[in-house]
Amino acid sequence: MGISDAMTTLVGEFPYALYGSVLVGVLCAVLGVYVVARRVVFFGAVLTQVSLLGLALTFVPPLDVLGHTGGALSLTAIVALLLSGLFSDRKVPRDAVLGVVFVSAIALRMLVLQKAQQVEVAEVENLMRGDILFITPGLFLFTLLLSVAAMAFMLLLARPFAFMGLDPETAEAQGFRARRWEQAFYLLIALVVAAATHLVGDLFVFGFLVIPPVAGLLLAKRVRGIVLVACLMGLLCPIIGLVIAFILDVPATPAIVSTAAVFLLVAWILNRSRH
């Protein structure tokens, strides 16, 4: 299969795979800039696993009334708020707290799915991985609305987020309530990660929270430039990755994330050659 055949098949038969992966790619890449800048990258990885646990719990009555998306969003938001509180506890290091939640979420998910015997294993695996090729219009629309809300929120709060990220001590001294802004930031990330993980899977979401921002840091000299590079990668890598997946007949998500990794390698080489 050639590139044009792959594109034709993709646009004709799997349009929501294209739209969904680009949407999540751009959104995670932009938010990822602030996640990487705040040194809470592992927080993104933890939330993807918590989101999957939330989704798994909805296979068990009576939590099934929440629906898969509702379960993932609710649990991820609750855990994100709890984590933002635990981060201020200086007795336990932040990465240790995240590690505990990470392994606990995976272990609990395994137990929950083991006991939820009424569902097909293949169905569960598809939901867990976020099968890109079978994104439904409804789920895409929901994620699109959430993304628009998240970006509007991000733009509205861009100044306090930037100030808190650069210098929380002085921001607090100027009257910005550090705790409240931290919670708002983590809640925003949690909602986006939960919805995006349900749509495209944990590997995709975590990959795009990290890889495009790091490439941006390597290539751009200004904050706007970093956001722009990350945004472009979020836009291009899913399209290129999907085309490669069709041509080589390989799974879509690993192809997309690998494409982003290759972009990052190129960015690193360009950065090295500049210095």
Place this chain on the structure above:
Amino acid sequence: MKPLVTFERVTLGYGRRVIQRDLTFSIEQGDYFGLVGPNGAGKTTIVRAILGVLKPLGGEITFQTATGRAPVIGYVPQRDSVNLILPYTVGEVVMMGRYRKLGLLRRPGPADRVAVNASLEHVGMTGARDTPLKELSGGQRQRVLIARALVTNPDLLILDEPTNGMDLSSKSAILDLIARLHEEDKITIVMVSHLLDDVANAVRRIAIVDRDVLMVGSTGDVLTPENLTKIYRRDVRVGTLEGSTVILSGRRRGDL
């Protein structure tokens, strides 16, 4: 001089943990005030209380300016506390000082840009406006952080360890800048530092704090060998060299 900040039997701490008890002292309008003490003595806790970030567990902190309004407080944090991963330019960093005034919806206008430029000019950093903060030297970064505090037109400027980790030349330049802000712009200054020599030769009045100790007065009255030996638990000597105060620490007190 009238008091700008007054601590009246103030107890400070976090939750049930008391850090300082019954603090009573004042910072006068137009003061150049030094706050010194060993690491962990509670200097930062007192600063957080002045900034209003930490509410007292007991007692009262009052503020009074010449015009009767609440004072505007500019804060310059320790340089190392600033996260430099994102390459914000000097202009962007100084503009952050205006964010509180701008609120969430209003974009920075010409008046804000004029204020930022004036602040940068004041600290001699006009040419660096478009340079990322992370590309500057320690002394230059300190100037930028001072400019960000000045952009709020403060009545009181609090500087946390402003000369820590600087070479002699940068340190002197920063201390000269702070002295100029005090003398020419009549800004009340509070300088927090563990570097006794720097504070002793710069400030007019000083407070030395330790767990259960607070001594406030002129540098000559407070920075005596007896007081410093008691607080630092070392044999401390105080002398003068060509008009400057020199403080030397000797053996641990238990070794004497």
